[in-house]
Amino acid sequence: MKLPASLYSRRAFLNGLIGGWLAALGSAFISPLLKYIVPPTPEPDQVTVPFADYKDMAPHTVKGFAWGNKPGLLQRTEAGEYVAFVGVCTHLDCNVSFVAEQRRFYCACHEGWYDENGLNVAGPPPSPLRRLSVSVEGDTLIVKRQG
Amino acid sequence: MESDVSRRRRAIAAAGLLLLGALVASGWLEARVQESPQASLKPAAAAPEQDKPAAPRPAKERMAVYVILAWVWLSIAVLLAFLRLRVREADRVHRMGLHRAGDGPPGAPGH
Amino acid sequence: MKALGAWIEDRLGLGPVAAFLAKKEVPCHRHTILYYTGSSILLFLGIQIVTGVLLALYYQPTLAEANASVVRIMTEMPLGWLVRSVHSWSATFMIALVFAHLLGIAFTKAYRKPREATWLTGVLLLGSSLAFGFTGYLLPWDELSLAATKVGTNLPKALPVIGTWLTQVMRAGDDVTGDTITRFFIVHVSVLPLALLAILGVHIFLVQRHGMSAPLEAERDKIKLPWLPFWPNFLLREAGVWFVLLGVLLTVAVFLAPGVGPQADLMAPAPEGIKPEWYFLFMFQTLKLFPARILGLNGELIAMLVMMAGMAAVLFLPFIDDRPFERKGKVITGLAWAGLAYAIGMSIWSLM
Missing domain, CATH: 2.102.10.10 (Rieske [2Fe-2S] iron-sulphur domain)
Incomplete structure (x- = not known):
């Protein structure tokens, strides 16, 4: 019997979704860190x-x-x-x-x-x-x- | 075979010494550059503070360090002699093709 | 004793590792000397860790105390001058050996398949060694180290888009200040060691996985070279080399202890004769010679791009020269010699 293709593509889709979601979540965590490591040093007016x-x-x-x-x-x-x-x-x-x-x-x-x-x-x-x-x-x- | 090995060893030692000599010399050159003021065209540094002394001033500590240094080299020389004996022994075993028997690192199976 | 060994073996199962080491073979040929560079680097790395911890016991990474605490280490702490001298000289020896290790592999083409990843991790290790040197140079906070750090951290600024941000990250703001010392300190004693040890683990694993590289002809024709067992024949020889190096290091450290300059002043003009550590001298001299504008473009940016291209070429060498055994790679060898000659020539020039 031939397996319906959707079985596999559903898994690939979910993996991609989770991976992309994790990447977005990760960058959401990292961006405040990147902000933190550069302290403001304004030049005097x-x-x-x-x-x-x-x-x-x-x-x-x-x-x-x-x-x-x-x-x-x-x-x-x-x-x-x-x-x-x-x-x-x-x-x-x-x-x-x-x-x-x-x-x-x-x-x-x-x-x-x-x-x-x-x-x-x-x-x-x-x-x-x-x-x-x-x-x-x-x-x-x-x-x-x-x- | 034996002379070949010793010649190679001598070459290795010579190359190593040359490399170290060059390194130390470059360090010394750098230190000299650091000390010597540059050409007069450029502004004189405003009364540069003297570098803090690097070596110990007390003569006693200095002597102690030199004695320790001499002792270190002596023990290294003795150690090298021992290592040489051990290497010869290990090489002999290797040449006889027995190196697998009973000469593994500690914890090796069958040790 | 035997029971203890068996107990540990049951828990850890390190038998295969020990068996592997017992069987490890070191081929003997005219380039065998290069094998010693790797383990000697490890020796100096160990010395750096020990002396670094000792220095950190008294060093204080703040604007007010950095220079004073180094002076205190050197004048008040028993043998403090020697600990610092060993740390400084051991860094020099280590970096020199890292260069020797890298050049030896470039010349013997040992980076070719399957050892590309080993080369990549090796170049990363070179980069972290240089980063160690760069961050460590600032810590005594004297005039020279301040000026050298200003120049070094200003370099990325020439890069488009991320340049200014990179400089700000390195400096903790727009200027080199007390925050920069703290930042360099924590990178020097925590971030870089963790990174270096992780990469080093991969590097050493890969070296074991692929075995020692043999000269091209031997690998191509599958000639079985004469060989020595790693344990104990080769290791004993290495031990001899280590102890000689240790003696030389100690001798140099005793007789040529580095001093420390006057405390850095953020407002003072840069002192005469500023120079970075010896391994950055060739870049320093190159920067001095580059004109402000080349064909209407920013000279600094071009200098940066040339350097980055050079670094990228070194990093990706195995993929540029990816023909396993067809050729001897005379072009690469020639370029490596030319690069070496350029670096040495420029360094000598900058010292004159």
Whole structure:
């Protein structure tokens, strides 16, 4: 006697149904875990620092401040204005330093250079340093995200 | 046969020593790179703190470690001599085709 | 004693395993030396587990304490400097042997049918060994390890779609912080060991299942090579090798103990002369040389893709070169030599 085909296909269908259901259930369990393992670390919208600490900077010098978990670099220009950068190399995230004698920013990790305006001029960095906007209000210096 | 084996063993030892030498040398080179400041064009690191000393300072502990090291090598040498004797014995049994008899690992059936 | 043995045998039924080991044969030929690399890796893995547990007794994986606790291990704990030195050098020896093991198998074409799965698990073991090295490097939390970790965890960012997420998972957020130390620590001491031991179990089982590979000609022509019983003839020889390696390890660890740099500062500029562990040097130098833009594309992304292609080629080598005995595989051998020469050359360059 020939077995009716539906006997087998019913089992295959149920197996597939259970397997697919388990996969969906599994991903439902896993997605909150994936959420959990990345903690939120929002970048600050703005940072305020006492102006007194930065008042006496000479032109073409740079002083650091904390931009969230990253170093910020506050620079005084020839005209006496303040410019701020996120002091993190755009190549692979190392912290940069300001070389006063050459008026350039330098990343020691892979020898990247930026000019005084934060433009990438030598080495592997693909883009300029990120700029932040600076304003002075009374005794405080406010650094904000640009754009 | 015997000389062939010993020649191969010597070659193995030489290759091993060469490899280890290269490894240690590379480690030493790295350590040197870490210590030596880079070319003057780049900014000088702002008064780098000295690395914390790695080796023990007390002369007594240092001496003790060296003595232990010497003792370790001595016991390894003696152990190698014993192992060599045992290997020869096992190889002789193997050549005679008797290795199956009564020389299984502990817990083997018939042990 | 005999009764105890019988009692255990009744419960576990390990007789066939012991019988298998008693019958295991090790062929003797000009590449027999390669057989020693596998068991020597196990030796160093054992040393890593023991010294790692010892270090974890005092190490504290937090931002404030990580560097200080390593300094404490090295200066205050009796022989702490030696335990750390052995852990560090044993890692170096183990990874060197893993590379030797892999290259030896690539050169002798021992990955061919039926040993493809053995090769796959082996490459996974290489990957977890490198992951051990990468996570372990951060734990002392000095300037160099912070900079190296920033670079290493930033690399996936260049990948499309999942890149940023991967970096965030590795770093616990957008930046390397104290949470990163904790994360690397738990991966280093728990996640990776579990993964490595599981894969290692499969790997060793497969090696036993297929038997030791013999040179191509012997396997093709079914020549019975001269052989040694694994037990005890070969094992005794291996024991000799282990003890010599152990002595060398201890000697190197005593005379070339690694130091620890000043505590990492998240706000400080990257120090001069940053470099990763020696087995990542060639990648490090490659990254340094890659220009920012290649034909208008992100150079970093291209570097990443080239590296991933290389890794994929290594992983799937048995399926790329799947002609069992027809050819000697001169192209693969040539490529393996070229890859080795490239890695060594780049590493030396980065040290100069």
